[in-house]
Amino acid sequence: MDQLEAHIRTIPDFPKPGIQFKDITPLVKNPVMLRLAVHQLIHPFVDQKLTAVVGMEARGFIFGSLAAWELGVGFVPLRKPGKLPYDVQSISYDLEYGSAQLEVHIDALGKNDRVLLIDDLIATGGTAAASCELIEKLGAEIAGCSFVIELDFLNGRDKLSKYWVHSLIHY
Amino acid sequence: MDQLEAHIRTIPDFPKPGIQFKDITPLVKNPVMLRLAVHQLIHPFVDQKLTAVVGMEARGFIFGSLAAWELGVGFVPLRKPGKLPYDVQSISYDLEYGSAQLEVHIDALGKNDRVLLIDDLIATGGTAAASCELIEKLGAEIAGCSFVIELDFLNGRDKLSKYWVHSLIHY
Numbered sequence: 001m002d003q004l005e006a007h008i009r010t011i012p013d014f015p016k017p018g019i020q021f022k023d024i025t026p027l028v029k030n031p032v033m034l035r036l037a038v039h040q041l042i043h044p045f046v047d048q049k050l051t052a053v054v055g056m057e058a059r060g061f062i063f064g065s066l067a068a069w070e071l072g073v074g075f076v077p078l079r080k081p082g083k084l085p086y087d088v089q090s091i092s093y094d095l096e097y098g099s100a101q102l103e104v105h106i107d108a109l110g111k112n113d114r115v116l117l118i119d120d121l122i123a124t125g126g127t128a129a130a131s132c133e134l135i136e137k138l139g140a141e142i143a144g145c146s147f148v149i150e151l152d153f154l155n156g157r158d159k160l161s162k163y164w165v166h167s168l169i170h171y
Numbered sequence: 172m173d174q175l176e177a178h179i180r181t182i183p184d185f186p187k188p189g190i191q192f193k194d195i196t197p198l199v200k201n202p203v204m205l206r207l208a209v210h211q212l213i214h215p216f217v218d219q220k221l222t223a224v225v226g227m228e229a230r231g232f233i234f235g236s237l238a239a240w241e242l243g244v245g246f247v248p249l250r251k252p253g254k255l256p257y258d259v260q261s262i263s264y265d266l267e268y269g270s271a272q273l274e275v276h277i278d279a280l281g282k283n284d285r286v287l288l289i290d291d292l293i294a295t296g297g298t299a300a301a302s303c304e305l306i307e308k309l310g311a312e313i314a315g316c317s318f319v320i321e322l323d324f325l326n327g328r329d330k331l332s333k334y335w336v337h338s339l340i341h342y
Binding site: 023075083 | 180182185186192194196199200201202205206223228229230232233236237239240243244245246247248250253254255256257276279
């Protein structure tokens with residue numbers, strides 16, 4: 001087993017029966033492994049003239065802000081509706097049941113920005129694809145998308161076929 | 172105006188009339204100012220033999236994980252109910268209207284841990300006090316609490332009188 005994978009805990013039947021939830025809290029609690037994960041997340045993109053890292057609420061805030069820190073660029077949070085206080089651009093997207101929304105401050109990014117999108121996990125890819133679209137609505141360019149975990153059997157990468165996608169641990 | 176304060180944006184009447192919301196997104200988007208803020212957050216505590224940093228969902232994940240990274244210790248997230256997948260210890264606390272809950276994984280901290288609590292803002296201190304109590308329920312010790320912003324007129328510090336409290340910007 002890979003060093004990083006040894007610090008991911010699988011929780012059966014969470015949040016509902018049949019789902020094998022990938023718990024990243026043991027990884028985040030281990031500073032040596034966390035450093036390894038963040039450096040692997042950004043490694044392919046370090047020469048991509050990035051201007052910002054974008055991360056999604058809430059676990060994406062952990063890996064996203066650390067990636068931004070190491071790259072020496074700013075961090076831009078994408079949040080659930082009603083959380084960001086200033087004027088927002090928003091996007092709705094379909095979930096397995098119902099729909100969800102993400103928001104970003106309208107002045108968070110613009111046409112001179114080149115962005116790395118970071119999240120802990122890509123499953124069906126719906127949230128990541130909506131996030132990329134939201135970033136592009138502000139005029140910014142996506143340099144790539146980087147995930148700690150990819151659930152290969154859900155083919156989320158297909159929804160991001162326009163983008164450079166990198167992930168560290170595959171299930 | 173202080174350098175950091177110049178990167179906090181006040182949004183009137185958010186999330187409801189009469190509240191002057193302190194928006195930290197301009198600070199987080201500026202890598203130089205973010206570095207300054209995180210280093211100031213941890214500076215008083217660097218010799219406190221810390222074993223972990225704890226941060227509250229969701230903005231506390233940004234400053235907390237960066238503080239943990241710079242201190243070379245692990246990060247432990249406190250989350251809203253139903254978000255953490257493994258067995259949790261939880262605490263309820265009163266809000267102005269109604270109540271709220273926070274959870275932590277039962278194996279996240281123990282009696283050998285010495286913890287720095289980090290959040291972006293202390294208002295009435297209810298969330299911070301509940302967080303400290305939750306950490307102590309796991310047997311860990313609080314070395315201190317550090318906040319980017321303190322709303323002095325709400326006297327939140329009074330609820331943390333047992334602890335060493337540090338904050339960077341006062342309103």
